[in-house]
Amino acid sequence: MSATGLPFDDIRALLRQMPQADGAARHAARHRQEELTKPSGSLGRLEDIAEWMAAWQGRAPTVDRPVVAVFAGNHGIAKKGVSAFPPSVTQSMVENFSAGGAAINQICATFDLGLKIFDLALDYPTADISEEAALSERDCAATMAFGMECLAGEPDLLILGEMGIGNTAVAAALFAALFGGTAADWVGPGTGHDAAGIARKIVVVDEALELHRSHFADPLEVLRRLGGREIAAMTGAILAARMQRVPVIIDGFVATASAAVLHAMDPRALDHCLFGHVSAEPGHQKALRHIDKVPLLALGMRLGEGTGAAVAAAVVKAAVACHNGMATFAQAGVANRD
Ligand SMILES: O=C(O)c1ccc[n+]([C@@H]2O[C@H](COP(=O)([O-])O)[C@@H](O)[C@H]2O)c1
Numbered sequence: 175m176s177a178t179g180l181p182f183d184d185i186r187a188l189l190r191q192m193p194q195a196d197g198a199a200r201h202a203a204r205h206r207q208e209e210l211t212k213p214s215g216s217l218g219r220l221e222d223i224a225e226w227m228a229a230w231q232g233r234a235p236t237v238d239r240p241v242v243a244v245f246a247g248n249h250g251i252a253k254k255g256v257s258a259f260p261p262s263v264t265q266s267m268v269e270n271f272s273a274g275g276a277a278i279n280q281i282c283a284t285f286d287l288g289l290k291i292f293d294l295a296l297d298y299p300t301a302d303i304s305e306e307a308a309l310s311e312r313d314c315a316a317t318m319a320f321g322m323e324c325l326a327g328e329p330d331l332l333i334l335g336e337m338g339i340g341n342t343a344v345a346a347a348l349f350a351a352l353f354g355g356t357a358a359d360w361v362g363p364g365t366g367h368d369a370a371g372i373a374r375k376i377v378v379v380d381e382a383l384e385l386h387r388s389h390f391a392d393p394l395e396v397l398r399r400l401g402g403r404e405i406a407a408m409t410g411a412i413l414a415a416r417m418q419r420v421p422v423i424i425d426g427f428v429a430t431a432s433a434a435v436l437h438a439m440d441p442r443a444l445d446h447c448l449f450g451h452v453s454a455e456p457g458h459q460k461a462l463r464h465i466d467k468v469p470l471l472a473l474g475m476r477l478g479e480g481t482g483a484a485v486a487a488a489v490v491k492a493a494v495a496c497h498n499g500m501a502t503f504a505q506a507g508v509a510n511r512d
């Protein structure tokens with residue numbers, strides 16, 4: 175804790191100390207790209223990704239220890255019918271993750287990605303944001319600190335996802351508070367609400383926005399009032415990865431809301447993050463435009479649990495494999511252009 179005893183001060187201090195990318199490593203990677211047996215620029219965005227990985231890792235890029243971290247939380251607002259599914263599904267899905275039966279398990283197995291599940295006090299949902307603040311400052315900062323633990327195994331690529339019934343309503347509230355607009359601008363079907371369900375969800379999210387409106391200027395206050403535990407944990411994880419210069423792939427609509435909090439504090443805070451895909455949740459494309467990020471994939475996915483980001487990790491692995499494994503023109507004896 176800081177000398178003032180305010181935990182959020184510690185978070186703000188970290189943002190002031192954020193390291194930047196390694197320009198020399200980026201330059202070396204760019205130079206190598208030009209020597210590899212391909213027309214210059216022909217691997218398109220894969221070339222940018224390899225350079226971005228090198229710049230953040232500060233060396234020739236690797237994806238030797240990729241880890242998918244999935245944070246699970248429950249939300250008081252779920253009792254207001256904002257989801258098509260009951261809150262008990264959060265716990266059941268955590269058990270499904272442990273048993274290997276979820277989509278994320280299959281994707282991790284396919285692409286050889288480590289998987290860590292973090293469940294956050296699922297028996298104690300956060301307070302209903304349409305009635306009070308989700309978390310105290312102390313709880314929010316402690317949850318962010320907990321999220322930072324996902325770096326304990328020293329991954330060289332961190333892939334972030336979440337599970338939490340009701341959390342697309344929470345994410346919509348966060349986007350409206352951070353970027354402006356009303357609930358209708360950000361609320362969508364989530365797990366599958368029909369038009370009547372979406373209309374009910376909009377009413378509840380608008381109530382939350384009205385209640386907390388006077389605090390929208392402070393992104394950390396927005397996080398603790400309108401967020402949830404899995405979202406705060408992901409915000410902490412993104413920040414910790416930045417401090418250690420670990421590149422991050424962010425999943426869909428909900429994970430992007432956790433990143434948006436840091437962007438609102440300092441737009442450079444997401445320079446070490448790739449956005450794995452654009453979710454089918456309608457507000458996601460708009461949110462990505464607000465933070466000036468172009469997603470890697472557009473597969474119509476809207477599952478969460480890190481799945482879109484984990485599929486994108488395969489693209490990052492391919493980018494790094496090409497960068498490190500390809501022969502140069504000189505090595506292969508291939509004639510370069512004049
Ligand atoms: O992140 C996304 O793009 C996304 C879009 C729709 C649904 N989800 C997942 O579905 C759950 C939230 O949906 P809901 O309807 O309960 O708010 C939560 O577990 C998320 O992981 C996630």
Ligand SMILES: Cc1cc2nc[nH]c2cc1C
Binds near residue numbers: 263267365477478
């Ligand atoms: C079954 C189910 C699986 C999920 N995975 C992430 N969010 C989810 C929501 C539901 C309802």
